[in-house]
Amino acid sequence: MKTVLILGAGLSSNALINYFTEHAEEMNIHVRVGDISLETAQSKTKGSKNSSAFEFDVFNENQRLSEINAAGIVISMLPAAMHPLVARSCVDLKRNMVTASYISQEIKDMDEEARAKGVVIMNECGVDPGIDHMSAMQMIHRIQARGLKLLAFESSTGGLVAPGYENNPWKYKFTWNPRNVVLAGKDGARFMHNGKFKYIPYQKLFQRIETIKVPGLGEFEVYGNRDSLMYRETYGLRYLETMFRGTIRRPGFCEAWDTFVQLGATDDSYIMENTDEMTHREFINSFMAYRVDIPVEEKLALYLNIDRNSKMMERLRWLGIFEDTKIGITGLSPAKILQKILEEKWGLDPEDKDMILMQHQFDYQENGSRKKIYSTLSYIGSDRQNTAMAATVGLPVAITARLILEKKIKLTGVHLPILKEVYDPVLKELENYGIKFIEEEITMPMDTGSV
Amino acid sequence: MKTVLILGAGLSSNALINYFTEHAEEMNIHVRVGDISLETAQSKTKGSKNSSAFEFDVFNENQRLSEINAAGIVISMLPAAMHPLVARSCVDLKRNMVTASYISQEIKDMDEEARAKGVVIMNECGVDPGIDHMSAMQMIHRIQARGLKLLAFESSTGGLVAPGYENNPWKYKFTWNPRNVVLAGKDGARFMHNGKFKYIPYQKLFQRIETIKVPGLGEFEVYGNRDSLMYRETYGLRYLETMFRGTIRRPGFCEAWDTFVQLGATDDSYIMENTDEMTHREFINSFMAYRVDIPVEEKLALYLNIDRNSKMMERLRWLGIFEDTKIGITGLSPAKILQKILEEKWGLDPEDKDMILMQHQFDYQENGSRKKIYSTLSYIGSDRQNTAMAATVGLPVAITARLILEKKIKLTGVHLPILKEVYDPVLKELENYGIKFIEEEITMPMDTGSV
Numbered sequence: 001m002k003t004v005l006i007l008g009a010g011l012s013s014n015a016l017i018n019y020f021t022e023h024a025e026e027m028n029i030h031v032r033v034g035d036i037s038l039e040t041a042q043s044k045t046k047g048s049k050n051s052s053a054f055e056f057d058v059f060n061e062n063q064r065l066s067e068i069n070a071a072g073i074v075i076s077m078l079p080a081a082m083h084p085l086v087a088r089s090c091v092d093l094k095r096n097m098v099t100a101s102y103i104s105q106e107i108k109d110m111d112e113e114a115r116a117k118g119v120v121i122m123n124e125c126g127v128d129p130g131i132d133h134m135s136a137m138q139m140i141h142r143i144q145a146r147g148l149k150l151l152a153f154e155s156s157t158g159g160l161v162a163p164g165y166e167n168n169p170w171k172y173k174f175t176w177n178p179r180n181v182v183l184a185g186k187d188g189a190r191f192m193h194n195g196k197f198k199y200i201p202y203q204k205l206f207q208r209i210e211t212i213k214v215p216g217l218g219e220f221e222v223y224g225n226r227d228s229l230m231y232r233e234t235y236g237l238r239y240l241e242t243m244f245r246g247t248i249r250r251p252g253f254c255e256a257w258d259t260f261v262q263l264g265a266t267d268d269s270y271i272m273e274n275t276d277e278m279t280h281r282e283f284i285n286s287f288m289a290y291r292v293d294i295p296v297e298e299k300l301a302l303y304l305n306i307d308r309n310s311k312m313m314e315r316l317r318w319l320g321i322f323e324d325t326k327i328g329i330t331g332l333s334p335a336k337i338l339q340k341i342l343e344e345k346w347g348l349d350p351e352d353k354d355m356i357l358m359q360h361q362f363d364y365q366e367n368g369s370r371k372k373i374y375s376t377l378s379y380i381g382s383d384r385q386n387t388a389m390a391a392t393v394g395l396p397v398a399i400t401a402r403l404i405l406e407k408k409i410k411l412t413g414v415h416l417p418i419l420k421e422v423y424d425p426v427l428k429e430l431e432n433y434g435i436k437f438i439e440e441e442i443t444m445p446m447d448t449g450s451v
Numbered sequence: 452m453k454t455v456l457i458l459g460a461g462l463s464s465n466a467l468i469n470y471f472t473e474h475a476e477e478m479n480i481h482v483r484v485g486d487i488s489l490e491t492a493q494s495k496t497k498g499s500k501n502s503s504a505f506e507f508d509v510f511n512e513n514q515r516l517s518e519i520n521a522a523g524i525v526i527s528m529l530p531a532a533m534h535p536l537v538a539r540s541c542v543d544l545k546r547n548m549v550t551a552s553y554i555s556q557e558i559k560d561m562d563e564e565a566r567a568k569g570v571v572i573m574n575e576c577g578v579d580p581g582i583d584h585m586s587a588m589q590m591i592h593r594i595q596a597r598g599l600k601l602l603a604f605e606s607s608t609g610g611l612v613a614p615g616y617e618n619n620p621w622k623y624k625f626t627w628n629p630r631n632v633v634l635a636g637k638d639g640a641r642f643m644h645n646g647k648f649k650y651i652p653y654q655k656l657f658q659r660i661e662t663i664k665v666p667g668l669g670e671f672e673v674y675g676n677r678d679s680l681m682y683r684e685t686y687g688l689r690y691l692e693t694m695f696r697g698t699i700r701r702p703g704f705c706e707a708w709d710t711f712v713q714l715g716a717t718d719d720s721y722i723m724e725n726t727d728e729m730t731h732r733e734f735i736n737s738f739m740a741y742r743v744d745i746p747v748e749e750k751l752a753l754y755l756n757i758d759r760n761s762k763m764m765e766r767l768r769w770l771g772i773f774e775d776t777k778i779g780i781t782g783l784s785p786a787k788i789l790q791k792i793l794e795e796k797w798g799l800d801p802e803d804k805d806m807i808l809m810q811h812q813f814d815y816q817e818n819g820s821r822k823k824i825y826s827t828l829s830y831i832g833s834d835r836q837n838t839a840m841a842a843t844v845g846l847p848v849a850i851t852a853r854l855i856l857e858k859k860i861k862l863t864g865v866h867l868p869i870l871k872e873v874y875d876p877v878l879k880e881l882e883n884y885g886i887k888f889i890e891e892e893i894t895m896p897m898d899t900g901s902v
Contacts, residue, residue: 188715193741197724199785200738201715203654208740229724264639264652273648273680287651289659290644334650 002029002072002405007056007086009035009044012100012126013077014386016394017044020402024050027402034067058082069093073405075397076101083107087121094119098401100126100393103416111414121414122422125400127356127392128157131377131430132245133234133416134396134423135437136360139375140235141420143364150240151370152363156212156222158248159389162353162380163217169315171250173346175354175381176389182266182339184247189224192232195241200224206258210246212359214376215440220357221254222246234416248357256315260338262304263287268335275337276330280323283337297322319345354381356388360437363444374440392435399429453480453523453856458507458537460486460495463551463577464528465837467845468495468502470853475501478853485518509533520544524856526848527552534558538572545570549852551577551844554867562865572865573873576851578807578843579608582828582881583696584685584867585847585874586888587811590826591686592871594815601691602821603814607663607673609699610840613804613831614668620766622701625797626805626832627840633717633790635698640675643683646692651675657709661697663810665827666891671808672705673697685867699808707766711789713755714738719786726788727781731774734788748773770796805832807839811888814895825891843886850880 034056035041041053084106090097103123228245381388485507486492492504535557541548554574679696832839
């Protein structure tokens with residue numbers, strides 16, 4: 001009987017742990033779940049047969065080495081910064097490892113040694129990054145196998161509240177780590193459009209938005225997601241002239257969010273003064289010039305050129321940013337204060353469901369015409385515990401880990417899930433869970449651009 | 452005969468080295484000037500009597516310790532990051548030290564040890580920081596000594612091209628480190644206005660400008676200079692309700708500079724693609740959306756809402772940013788490319804002179820009325836070698852060092868020049884060099900704000 005060692009039992013581990021406890025007998029495995037909080041680990045294994053929960057401290061070297069040594073495969077769902085430590089031990093002890101996080105340079109540097117030792121460290125196996133890579137590479141390889149030339153690749157993903165539950169003026173709620181949402185976009189975006197390199201700084205990111213249409217769900221906004229250029233290398237598409245990755249929000253979100261960007265309210269680099277006594281209204285006012293002859297609302301409208309009767313102003317007002325509510329905590333950065341204000345409004349209600357939405361667009365040339373394939377995934381969560389986010393992050397990690405454990409994936413070294421032997425079986429099994437892309441193809445005149 | 456050890460012989464050391472070589476006989480000192488380039492050091496001592504030049508590598512521990520050990524006083528004009536290393540050796544070897552740079556936490560932490568060993572490490576003795584502290588504290592202490600309450604303190608400094616030489620549409624040239632000019636303002640500004648804390652992020656800094664009037668020189672623009680709040684502590688003015696420090700530019704500069712901020716052209720956090728083949732025009736275009744139906748100039752005007760026939764557009768055009776000139780160097784960040792473009796236009800001509808301009812405003816209450824003292828320094832350099840910047844940085848450093856060497860300043864520990872025993876004699880001697888503030892006082896109605 002082999003042990004599947006799962007390190008980290010946070011919200012994103014739910015579907016992952018369930019997958020293994022449900023398949024434990026059939027797979028003849030023991031599921032061992034470690035978390036810094038024993039209680040959290042126990043609440044996830046729920047005492048199911050063939051499982052055990054334990055308190056795990058990644059910095060306890062003895063514990064880390066003995067747990068990894070006893071494992072058939074290691075899955076790290078710990079904070080991303082801790083992965084290199086786990087990977088180091090996995091390589092040393094010749095154990096295979098899977099994570100859902102972006103690969104780091106430290107882990108990249110273990111490639112040669114991992115190969116030499118016959119170990120695989122498989123990164124970016126969640127949803128974004130993860131399912132995005134797998135589904136994109138499957139289609140790209142399919143187009144290339146037909147001998148056709150790819151002209152453009154654009155891919156966007158969003159973690160959103162599900163249709164029917166988007167019942168606030170922002171049509172947005174926190175379905176994932178609120179801090180990451182507040183800090184999103186800080187590095188701006190870099191991409192390629194019709195052979196031209198394009199760079200958008202943070203202060204313009206939420207103004208330079210694109211619109212996508214999703215069958216059955218309507219229109220959405222997309223803003224650029226960090227460095228799309230490096231994926232030309234990763235995907236083997238150096239020749240590609242249009243390459244763009246984005247983040248999906250519902251219409252109106254980006255324009256209103258840009259208010260906080262322009263004010264400086266998403267800054268996390270310094271601590272504000274007297275934040276315990278500061279009110280929401282004073283917080284917003286502190287980013288604008290001293291002036292006592294007009295109310296803060298009017299000052300904001302003048303400062304950022306907002307129509308006072310617009311939906312955008314309604315969105316801002318609804319968040320309570322003009323209210324005299326005290327923040328009540330000392331030593332916070334602007335970003336932390338904004339997060340606190342947002343958490344009071346953007347929390348999920350007990351009945352709320354979330355949605356993962358992903359849309360790829362592949363343009364290619366065939367018989368003198370330009371064709372475009374839309375490949376769209378929408379997946380709705382079951383409830384607040386069993387979210388779409390947890391399922392789409394956890395299931396591909398679980399399936400990849402199982403395929404490695406059962407030696408159906410035989411790679412060695414440090415990898416992303418961009419090879420056919422990984423993405424084909426993972427995407428196939430994901431379909432059993434309703435995680436499935438719908439494809440649509442259109443033909444365009446040859447001189448039409450995109451994005 | 453004591454040795455004055457000067458480490459670093461760059462542009463800013465000229466006036467400093469001249470001061471000591473000119474006073475060497477009278478002071479009975481030997482002036483020892485070390486630089487990473489022996490040639491640079493030699494060109495500054497010019498073989499004058501009582502001086503020697505040598506090649507100095509701060510990371511050569513033997514050399515560092517033996518030179519410092521042989522010195523009567525140590526002046527570090529090295530890059531700021533190297534000061535802690537020099538300070539560490541000075542404390543270990545019980546040698547006094549003076550620098551013109553902002554104090555670092557590492558040096559602050561040496562305070563107790565320096566006191567115990569009877570050593571003084573005097574920081575921020577240049578112009579800004581330096582003369583600004585000295586002149587402000589002198590006036591603040593004078594107002595406080597009269598038993599009057601300070602209501603507001605605002606202070607602005609600029610390194611500019613002198614009147615008569617501001618012969619380009621920007622009325623600006625590089626009179627100091629171009630890289631620092633390109634990156635200026637990145638941390639935004641924090642200050643206090645009428646009891647309210649105010650925060651301006653980088654993306655609004657060059658839009659939120661103030662105007663000051665300088666007698667005989669006309670109007671100037673001021674943008675916020677980093678964290679003014681911490682000086683309430685440093686200056687012993689926690690009660691103060693208005694505290695602002697700014698940077699001075701000529702009218703129109705900030706609005707036009709903001710173009711580069713908004714585009715993202717001052718970003719230094721990533722390397723652009725293919726910068727060797729890129730032209731100035733392509734550089735600017737890369738920050739805007741793909742669009743081929745209008746020229747780049749028009750795209751920029753639309754993107755940032757610039758009037759195409761404005762002076763601002765003339766300023767941008769004059770810089771050559773729309774030209775097809777190749778950048779010709781690989782691996783540059785946007786900020787480095789912008790710096791290269793600017794250096795071609797903003798370099799000083801052989802006959803150009805620079806100017807240091809500093810203006811303090813002190814508001815205080817007396818007999819029921821609000822009074823305001825304007826205290827203004829304008830100082831024009833002699834030529835491209837003997838600049839106002841070098842004089843106003845080097846002379847206060849030299850005078851402070853001399854006062855310490857001659858035991859007229861007897862402080863121990865880590866200090867800024869904010870104590871009477873430092874600023875009084877330094878400011879007095881600076882007047883001999885024409886570095887002198889002119890004061891003007893006005894009376895205002897009590898309810899008038901400022902900034």
